[in-house]
Amino acid sequence: MGVMAAFDDPLPANALPDNGPLAPSGVPLRRLLLAVGEPVVEVLAAPAGLDVSIRDVVILDPEDETVPYTGDLVLLIGARGRAAARLVRAAGRRGAAAIAVKADEGGGTEPLRATALDAGVALLAVRPELRWEQLQSLCRGVVDDARLGGSSDIGEVSGDLFSLAQTIATLTGGLVSIEDSASRVLAYSGGEEADELRRRSVLGRRGPEAYLALLRDWGVFRRLRAGEEVVRVDEHPELGIRRRLAVGIHAGTQPLGAIWVQEGAAPFTPQAEEALLGAARMAALHLVRQRTEATAGLRLRQDLLAGLLEGRGEPAALADSVRVDAEHTVVVVVFTLRDDGSGPGPDRSAVELRHRRMASLIGVHAAAYRREALVTTLGSRVYVLFPSLARRTAEPSVLALTRKVVAAARALPDLTVQAAVGSMVDSLADVRASRTEADRVLDVMGRDPAMDVATISDVRSRVLVGETLERLREDPRLRDPRVARLVRHDTAHGSALVPSLIAYLEAFGDVRAAAAGLHIHPNTLRYRMRRAGAVSGLDLSDPDERLSAHLQLLLEQGR
Known part of the structure; x- marks a missing residue:
């Protein structure tokens, strides 16, 4: 295809998308959490999700009658127990x-969590060593920045980049247009006289x-990557391309993208090249x-998921990422390394890698x-x-993917x-149950390294035996002292009564089969029993x- 063919079907000159509305005066709680960072603050409850708007940050002293306004983040100091619960409700x-x-x-925060959920307000737990005035200063700075510079969604270009594009245009x-290192359009200025290339780049979000x-x-790209040089691109009327200036964007020696300026009806200003270098x-x-914000956003989602899996998080905090309804379900899959070198062998750094x-x-x-996978x-x-899995096909499709990952x-x-697939659950509140089931399956798979992927239906009996043994391990009062005596x-005597009894029990009392497995005469086994x-x-x-003796003997063998 020729170059001109790429620009067929010209578009209307006014077919450029709008930059969108101005940001609200508040800042989403999610953005505040990204700025403060984990582990300073942990989300205990978020009944309305993490996109509630924070307009201001106030310190509330139980002795003070200051009334928080709608949209405040309230830092509750000096209150415990019932007094704290009363203030949360208020x-x-x-x-x-x-x-x-x-x-x-x-x-002690669990009663407050229940109160916050009932009151419909988000509850945050702050590390004890952080001073309240430090947290207030940090959070208020984020809110003030949002008022002055607008806000942005996680992982998206901030409104400030569009403002910068408009300033450069002036x-x-x-x-x-401002592009990343893959020539994707991140922001652009307004204005008429856009040529065919600009219209297609902006609408397609890529040149x-x-x-x-x-x-x-x-x-041109080689020169843009090389350093701080304003590159001139001549006009090509036959291609519908007007004259351009371009400059590379760098962080040290790392290329991040480029700024492109198309000449309009009037020539470039005398200070255009100097302005481009500063821009x-x-x-x-x-x-x-x-x-950084994209990385922080990913880390926040990971932290929220970890809290949900461990039972200390609030399902609503992930409601914007996970869809569960009559047609959709969710599931947890767990993976682990086997023979990971945690004992003698590879050093810990190699294992971590x-x-x-x-x-x-x-x-x-x-x-x-x-x-949307987390x-x-x-x-x-x-x-x-x-x-967001379709209920009809969720289990087979997740199993197929899990086997693909393990392979x-x-x-x-x-x-x-090895990997284990938990049960399909109907709500985010049940995610921990799916995780617990997946963990149980993976625990018993550890004794069978050849097994790569399993669900509870594959190992149900092993899981039942394993959990029974765990109960015996945790509560010695349930153990039969007669088995311990054996x-x-x-x-003390160097005899083999225990392995003989286990073989007999596992052969369902079939003396000949058990004796053959032990390589002894059947009469010898009868005597030992x-x-x-x-x-x-x-x-x-x-x-x-x-049955009781068999279970306890398995426990004694370290099962």
């Missing part, structure tokens, strides 16, 4: 958007490939901040499957929340991964005693 009635309290490691006398190829051939340095700050590679691989596959790490396990990991030389006898009953006092003809 602040909620008066329209407070969120309330912050000092975190209580003893779990200083240069041209039509401006036409045919024109990008010409720029590469002309060496490039300003744009670099904006783009670095954009990348492998964990990061596993998490990265999982994240890529999860995002490809569902844009991934977080708890300990040595990586959890994925798959949202991709196992194809690598040093990543042996174990002590074996230890009589001896085991005599030493321990167990009645092996009683099915309840056989």
